[in-house]
Amino acid sequence: xxxxxxxxxxxxxxxxxxxxxxxxxxxAVLAGRTxxxxxxxxxxxxxxxxxxxxxVGAYLAVLAEEARERGYRFDTTRIDRPAPIREGEGAVAxxxxxxxxxxxxxxxxxxxxxxxxxxxHARLLLRPAGEVAVHPLFHTVPGPLEHWERP
Numbered sequence: 745x746x747x748x749x750x751x752x753x754x755x756x757x758x759x760x761x762x763x764x765x766x767x768x769x770x771x772a773v774l775a776g777r778t779x780x781x782x783x784x785x786x787x788x789x790x791x792x793x794x795x796x797x798x799x800v801g802a803y804l805a806v807l808a809e810e811a812r813e814r815g816y817r818f819d820t821t822r823i824d825r826p827a828p829i830r831e832g833e834g835a836v837a838x839x840x841x842x843x844x845x846x847x848x849x850x851x852x853x854x855x856x857x858x859x860x861x862x863x864x865h866a867r868l869l870l871r872p873a874g875e876v877a878v879h880p881l882f883h884t885v886p887g888p889l890e891h892w893e894r895p
Contacts, residue, residue, distance in 0.1 A: 747786045747803070749841040750849050751877040752810040754868060756861035759853070764807050764818055771800045771824055788892040789839055801825035802836040803881050829880055841878055842887030848895065850876050 747767055752760055770787055772778045774796040781787070793799040805826040811818040820826065827836045857865035878884055889895065 749878050749882050752807050756864040767804050785892040785894055798825045798827040799836050802827045802829050806880050838883045840885045841882040843884050844888040845890040848889050
């Protein structure tokens with residue numbers, strides 16, 4: 745399971761679809777609808793929130809919006825609670841992610857893209873050095889690789 749901290753605009757088609765599917769699986773785990781993957785390390789950050797299902801719903805809503813912008817049609821009715829991020833009633837607070845985690849994921853993604861989607865890889869190489877956006881659910885804080893990551 746890979747639930748990227750990186751902004752979904754960096755993902756190629758395969759990565760975006762895989763992230764959508766794996767995040768739906770995470771939602772099912774957090775909602776108690778499946779017994780598999782209950783101990784998966786990627787779920788730790790959602791479980792630390794007051795409402796894990798709303799947090800993963802907010803994550804999924806951003807993936808669906810990225811898909812829509814690309815002309816894909818992800819079935820948003822599969823999102824249990826597509827909560828807004830940050831403000832208002834029912835909103836989900838942004839979650840911290842360390843810059844060490846972001847760097848790790850960036851290297852991991854770039855290695856995958858170099859093999860699987862060289863055109864996307866080449867485009868991302870043109871971005872300004874050190875500027876890596878994260879998924880809107882997250883905000884970057886200084887720190888090493890997250891304790892839940894399994895390198």
